[in-house]
Amino acid sequence: MLLWIGIILLIIVLFFAFVFFGYYNRIIRLENRIDNSWAQIDVQLRRRADLIPNLMETVKGYMKHEKEVLENVTKARSALMSAKSPQDNINADNMLTGALKSLFAVAENYPDLKANQNFLNLQDELSNTENKIAYSRQHFNDSVLAFNNIVETIPGKWFAGMMNKKTREMLQIPEAAREVPQVKF
Amino acid sequence: MEKKLLIEDHIRRNKLLTVIVCTLMALLFISVIFAIGYIFFPGNIFIALFFSIPIALVYVLITYSFSVQTVIAAAKARPANPMNRDEKLLINRVEEMSIAAGLPMPKVYVQDSDNINAFATGKKPEKSVICATTGAIRKLNQQELEGVISHEMSHIKNHDILIATVTIGVVGAIALIAEILFYSMFWGGAGRGRKGEGNAILMILAILFVILAPIFARLTYLAISRKREYLADSNGAYLTRNPEGLAMALEKIKQDHPQGKPKGSKTVAPLYISNPFKSMSVSSIWSTHPPLDERIRRLRSM
Numbered sequence: 083m084l085l086w087i088g089i090i091l092l093i094i095v096l097f098f099a100f101v102f103f104g105y106y107n108r109i110i111r112l113e114n115r116i117d118n119s120w121a122q123i124d125v126q127l128r129r130r131a132d133l134i135p136n137l138m139e140t141v142k143g144y145m146k147h148e149k150e151v152l153e154n155v156t157k158a159r160s161a162l163m164s165a166k167s168p169q170d171n172i173n174a175d176n177m178l179t180g181a182l183k184s185l186f187a188v189a190e191n192y193p194d195l196k197a198n199q200n201f202l203n204l205q206d207e208l209s210n211t212e213n214k215i216a217y218s219r220q221h222f223n224d225s226v227l228a229f230n231n232i233v234e235t236i237p238g239k240w241f242a243g244m245m246n247k248k249t250r251e252m253l254q255i256p257e258a259a260r261e262v263p264q265v266k267f
Numbered sequence: 268m269e270k271k272l273l274i275e276d277h278i279r280r281n282k283l284l285t286v287i288v289c290t291l292m293a294l295l296f297i298s299v300i301f302a303i304g305y306i307f308f309p310g311n312i313f314i315a316l317f318f319s320i321p322i323a324l325v326y327v328l329i330t331y332s333f334s335v336q337t338v339i340a341a342a343k344a345r346p347a348n349p350m351n352r353d354e355k356l357l358i359n360r361v362e363e364m365s366i367a368a369g370l371p372m373p374k375v376y377v378q379d380s381d382n383i384n385a386f387a388t389g390k391k392p393e394k395s396v397i398c399a400t401t402g403a404i405r406k407l408n409q410q411e412l413e414g415v416i417s418h419e420m421s422h423i424k425n426h427d428i429l430i431a432t433v434t435i436g437v438v439g440a441i442a443l444i445a446e447i448l449f450y451s452m453f454w455g456g457a458g459r460g461r462k463g464e465g466n467a468i469l470m471i472l473a474i475l476f477v478i479l480a481p482i483f484a485r486l487t488y489l490a491i492s493r494k495r496e497y498l499a500d501s502n503g504a505y506l507t508r509n510p511e512g513l514a515m516a517l518e519k520i521k522q523d524h525p526q527g528k529p530k531g532s533k534t535v536a537p538l539y540i541s542n543p544f545k546s547m548s549v550s551s552i553w554s555t556h557p558p559l560d561e562r563i564r565r566l567r568s569m
Contacts (some may be wrong), residue, residue, distance in 0.1 A: 115369070119369065122366060126366075202352075206352070206355065206356065206359065210359040210362070210363070213359075213363045214362065214363050214366050217363050217364070217366045217367035217506075218366050218367075220367055220508070221366060221367055221368075221369050224369075225369070
């Protein structure tokens with residue numbers, strides 16, 4: 083009789099230990115995933131900023147009369163380089179996206195530039211990093227969603243409380259980024 | 268009017284269906300073993316386990332050992348060349364989708380073929396390959412190509428290559444066991460130790476079941492394959508947040524009638540985005556892929 087009670091108690095203890103470790107590890111893993119996906123965004127933002135000087139060098143010779151467009155790109159790039167918080171980073175990046183869009187739109191007027199192999203490569207490369215930034219943000223938000231779901235639902239909520247983990251913020255995409263950039267000729 | 272499902276609901280429903288079908292497969296395998304036990308070892312049907320399990324294990328191991336290189340060689344694919352602009356764009360799309368899925372970057376291969384097609388292979392996400400045909404690179408625009416790659420990336424993320432490998436192994440094992448049984452009945456006659464009249468019908472049923480089991484196994488495997496295709500479609504749409512890209516690509520595949528025979532081995536057919544060995548419009552319980560029209564309809568309903 084005593085043996086049976088012992089076995090049942092042991093099973094109960096093991097069950098709770100199992101659930102506890104499971105939730106603990108899952109919360110930690112999901113949190114790490116958020117940090118990792120933020121690092122991924124950062125890598126892509128840097129990569130993009132690094133491509134800009136190359137682009138400027140290529141474009142300079144052709145676009146002598148588009149000072150404003152070129153200046154906007156440079157300005158957005160330095161904003162990106164000096165950004166500290168994640169949200170600053172994203173805002174500067176959106177500014178850069180807009181500035182680049184105008185640059186590529188204006189480039190349509192320069193057939194010589196459009197035929198330049200280097201320019202074509204840079205254009206592909208920049209749209210690639212732009213997509214990567216968008217997808218790494220999306221993955222960041224997906225990771226935050228997965229984390230928040232476990233932190234806010236029962237029983238994950240109790241474990242999160244014990245571990246002192248709170249829900250994380252998703253990245254907001256500012257209004258400005260949704261607008262079509264103005265192209266002036 | 269069908270209820271409009273969210274992408275997430277599609278994913279959940281397809282996962283559940285896959286679990287159900289895989290359970291069916293496992294049940295089928297176990298019943299085959301017990302039927303054999305009943306026929307050959309009436310006293311102790313568990314003896315059947317002793318020879319069936321090793322056969323199944325060996326079979327699964329053999330299919331498992333087919334490496335990525337085997338598949339690549341069968342498809343006559345070559346690594347994508349980043350110097351070629353079209354192939355560089357393909358590499359870019361794969362990079363983007365691997366970021367969206369949060370997976371390591373797969374190796375990118377190209378297969379020379381006029382068909383619009385693509386496949387993924389590799390049992391682990393860390394060592395996977397995505398291969399697209401030159402036809403796909405040439406005929407699809409970037410949005411459509413992205414859709415196709417998102418579908419392949421989802422196969423990798425869902426471990427579909429592993430699921431396909433193991434189920435093909437089990438199907439093969441069931442077929443082999445049934446064949447062994449068939450020949451041993453031919454040579455020795457079944458149920459030597461059994462004299463009772465009442466069991467004759469049951470015995471015939473058991474033998475019939477074992478003979479028909481390979482067909483059931485194959486059908487179950489095909490059902491799993493089709494479910495995984497739907498799941499990869501909806502997961503792909505979740506990655507791009509743009510179901511229309513993949514829908515348009517499937518539309519182009521439907522209207523595409525290339526010349527020449529498809530290359531590659533039939534065993535890898537389920538890995539492709541659409542079966543390269545069959546006419547696209549016909550679909551039945553014998554197909555590895557669901558009909559294109561139905562896939563397009565589901566994508567557009569997301």
